[in-house]
Amino acid sequence: MTLRHFLKDSSISSPEQSEILRLALEIKADRLKYQPLRGPKAVGVMTDKPTLRTQVSFCVGVAELGGYPMFVDSRLAGVGQRESVADVARVLGRQVSAIVWRTFGQDRLEEMAGLVGVPVVNALTDDFHPCQVLADLMTVAEAVGGVSSLSGVKLAYLGDGSNNMAQSYLLGGALAGLEVVIACPAGFQPKAEIVAEAAALAALAGGGVTVTSDPVAAVANAGVVATDTWVSMGQEGEADARQAPFLPYRVDGEVMALAAPEAIFLHCLPAYRGKEVTAGVIDGPQSRVWDEAENRLHAQKALLIWLLDQAGRD
Ligand code: NVA
Secondary structure: OOOOOEOOHHHOOHHHHHHHHHHHHHHHHOOOOOOOOOOOOEEEEEEOOOOOHHHHHHHHHHHHOOOEEEEEEHHHHOEOOOEOHHHHHHHHOOOOOEEEEEOOOHHHHHHHHHHHOOOEEEOOOOOOOHHHHHHHHHHHHHHHOOHHHOOOOEEEEEOOOOOHHHHHHHHHHHHOOOEEEEEOOOOOOOOHHHHHHHHHHHHHHOOEEEEEOOHHHHHOOOOEEEEOOOOOOOOHHHOHHHOHHHHHHOEOHHHHHHOOOOOEEEEOOOOOEOOOEOHHHHOOOOEOHHHHHHHHHHHHHHHHHHHHHHHOOO
16 A cells, blocks of 8 residues: 655655646546546545535545535534544544545644544645645646647736745645646745745756746736735634735736736636725636536546555555
């Protein structure tokens, strides 16, 4: 058994990422083609934070793979309060084929992965949202003509550079060979060690990573413009303080006009129109956000197929 987890974007290599993205495109065209969970075998889907896309896409995806999506309400389970992460891991690991977990600290996910004995998938932590970035890369691949055309595409992300999406764009984009540019205000930059890891991955994959405070330079000729909420889940108490610093990073029509003519706009959702993006952009012709949301389903199914296949190997 080769137990692999997807705790962050760089839990997989560049070739493994390409393999998963190609599989995702294949199963988008033939949704019930692979059924590794037939039986049905169960996959535990847990979330400690609000969810729409994650719950739906994982539960539908597990069902389409022939399995049973066991949605665990972590408020009832009290993971880390009523029962330790370690005890939850030892209970769940004997009954499910994989665990999908949205939580706060990356350390909680790592503790789970260390004890559970089945693949663990990060469905968003404070630091990373790697399933979303897999779906985003799939969406970019569809726009540029395939997975092999991802290398060299410039992706400009404007907004909170310290959040999970920015940090996953750095690692996941670097693995794909993208030119990732994060434009963010001072005080909201990605962690230095993540930028360093992304730079090392980008050097191997032929891409690059840049962190800047200049949104105009960031979007110049970008093929992909992305943003995210200025107030991530768990930061609601900072909402007022998180408006003024981010205003220069709002994605509007003028920003999109600086990007490449064929540029697409991505947003992981939920979106706040009039804050990080104008309605004209997210509801306009360059927006791919609905494809992006759908692609969560296909990308995560491909990821689960790949992880289960690895787990089945000697
Ligand atoms: N950065 C956002 C992503 C939501 C999918 C958050 O963590 O709330």
